[in-house]
Amino acid sequence: MGDLKLAVFLAWKSIFKGSRWALVLIIMVMSLSFANLLLTPSILLGVTDTVNRQQVDALYGDIVVDPPSEDYYLRGVDGIIEAIAQVPGVAGVAPRLAGAALIEYDWQAKNSVSDRGKSGTWTVLGIDPALESSVTTIPDSIIEGSYLEAGDRDAVLLGVEIAGGEKAGTSEFRTLGGIGPGERVRVTYSNGIQREYTVKGIMYARESQSDHAAFVTLDEMASVLGRTVYSNRASQMLVAVEDSADAGQVLAAIRTLGIEGEVRSWREYGGAWAGVISSFSVIAGLISGIGLVVAGIVMFIVIYINVIHSRRHIGILRAIGIKRDVIVGSYLAQALFYAAAGIVIGWLAFTFGVQTYFDHHPLDLSMGLVKLVLRPETTQSAIAGLVAAATLAGLVPVLNITRQGIIHAIWGN
Numbered sequence: 001m002g003d004l005k006l007a008v009f010l011a012w013k014s015i016f017k018g019s020r021w022a023l024v025l026i027i028m029v030m031s032l033s034f035a036n037l038l039l040t041p042s043i044l045l046g047v048t049d050t051v052n053r054q055q056v057d058a059l060y061g062d063i064v065v066d067p068p069s070e071d072y073y074l075r076g077v078d079g080i081i082e083a084i085a086q087v088p089g090v091a092g093v094a095p096r097l098a099g100a101a102l103i104e105y106d107w108q109a110k111n112s113v114s115d116r117g118k119s120g121t122w123t124v125l126g127i128d129p130a131l132e133s134s135v136t137t138i139p140d141s142i143i144e145g146s147y148l149e150a151g152d153r154d155a156v157l158l159g160v161e162i163a164g165g166e167k168a169g170t171s172e173f174r175t176l177g178g179i180g181p182g183e184r185v186r187v188t189y190s191n192g193i194q195r196e197y198t199v200k201g202i203m204y205a206r207e208s209q210s211d212h213a214a215f216v217t218l219d220e221m222a223s224v225l226g227r228t229v230y231s232n233r234a235s236q237m238l239v240a241v242e243d244s245a246d247a248g249q250v251l252a253a254i255r256t257l258g259i260e261g262e263v264r265s266w267r268e269y270g271g272a273w274a275g276v277i278s279s280f281s282v283i284a285g286l287i288s289g290i291g292l293v294v295a296g297i298v299m300f301i302v303i304y305i306n307v308i309h310s311r312r313h314i315g316i317l318r319a320i321g322i323k324r325d326v327i328v329g330s331y332l333a334q335a336l337f338y339a340a341a342g343i344v345i346g347w348l349a350f351t352f353g354v355q356t357y358f359d360h361h362p363l364d365l366s367m368g369l370v371k372l373v374l375r376p377e378t379t380q381s382a383i384a385g386l387v388a389a390a391t392l393a394g395l396v397p398v399l400n401i402t403r404q405g406i407i408h409a410i411w412g413n
Contacts, residue, residue: 006326008333015334026302030342030386033295035350037382038374040291041284042355045373047365048280054368057137058205060266061094061238062247063254067261073097073233074261080237081131087253089245092134095234097126097221102188103162103214105176118177122162123213124187126221135240138203138210143167145181145201148217156185156197157215160204167204169366170212187214193224206368237261288381296389299335304397314398328398335394339386347379 015023056062065084067074074080074095081093104119129148133139138157139147148157160167164175172178179185181199188194197216205211222230239254241247247265255263317327355372362369 026338027341029298030338031346034342034346037291038350040287041378042372042374044280044284046370049373050368050370054207058207058210060269061135062241063239063251064264065237065261077232077234083257089242089250091240091242094131094135094238096236098235099124100190104186105179107186125213125215126218127215128218135238141203141205142201143204152217153220155200157201159211159213161211163202189224292385299393331398332394335390339390
């Protein structure tokens with residue numbers, strides 16, 4: 001205990017009796033290094049979280065009910081909705097009836113049948129406006145015009161990548177060229193049925209598939225398909241789970257209902273994004289590793305310079321009988337102090353500065369508004385990494401100096 005107290009005493013004197021500017025700058029470097037170890041993974045996790053949230057909010061809901069593998073439609077939709085709605089934890093159920101169609105704008109100006117004009121083939125989804133609003137954020141994604149109502153048989157809602165305009169990321173020639181609410185489009189469905197609709201609204205959901213889709217009412221889509229039985233059928237049903245509920249338990253409960261269809265989690269549909277998201281994890285790990293190496297090198301340089309300038313002091317301490325282990329321990333304590341101070345100040349700056357700023361001013365990216373997502377394991381790995389770097393940085397230079405003879409340490413020869 002006496003050696004430990006002496007090591008701490010020597011470290012204390014070296015830290016607080018030396019240059020105050022050096023102390024401040026070292027702690028600042030450690031704080032920025034620690035904050036950087038938190039920032040990059042938090043941004044990448046934020047992007048991942050936003051992509052996942054957009055798929056749930058605008059495309060799949062939390063749970064998806066598909067038709068049986070041998071059929072194109074779910075049958076007896078009203079009964080399925082009633083049964084699923086009774087499951088504890090279910091916040092809403094929304095059926096969708098899907099089809100493909102050629103959508104044309106300003107078709108009257110075409111010179112011939114072969115004139116493509118402003119047109120394209122996109123997915124058209126029949127939705128129940130009220131039920132859809134209980135599951136997805138489509139109603140909240142209207143940037144021009146208004147959302148569909150139950151009785152709208154002559155209206156269509158267009159995704160921004162169909163309508164075109166400033167918000168669209170698709171090249172203009174692959175859109176309708178900037179159509180707006182109140183204008184007319186002609187829709188030719190895959191079964192040959194042709195309808196003219198007034199564009200009621202333009203939707204910008206920041207989700208690729210939804211922004212490339214058009215929406216009409218479920219009654220209108222059933223009418224297009226030509227048989228009244230389609231009013232009680234669906235191509236797919238989306239289920240929203242309450243925030244307080246366990247999605248896995250709700251999924252299991254729905255599967256026990258005996259629905260003639262396939263019940264899946266939304267994650268089973270995210271295959272295309274799963275590879276991208278896993279790549280983010282790899283990138284975050286690489287950047288964090290590089291950050292740790294940089295922090296360790298910076299600390300090593302700082303302590304190494306300090307040890308070199310204190311070589312004579314170390315020699316004198318050894319000459320008066322101070323043990324080698326005590327001297328090594330004092331410099332290790334200095335390194336750990338710098339790391340601890342950097343961790344505390346860096347965490348405070350990140351939590352109450354950087355993260356608070358991003359909470360109020362998220363990054364506005366094409367896939368959505370990205371906030372920082374800081375997980376406990378990210379903080380734990382950053383702390384462990386910085387402490388390990390500090391330990392190595394504190395031990396290596398002083399061990400090298402203390403191996404030298406006392407006379408050589410004092411006089412340098």
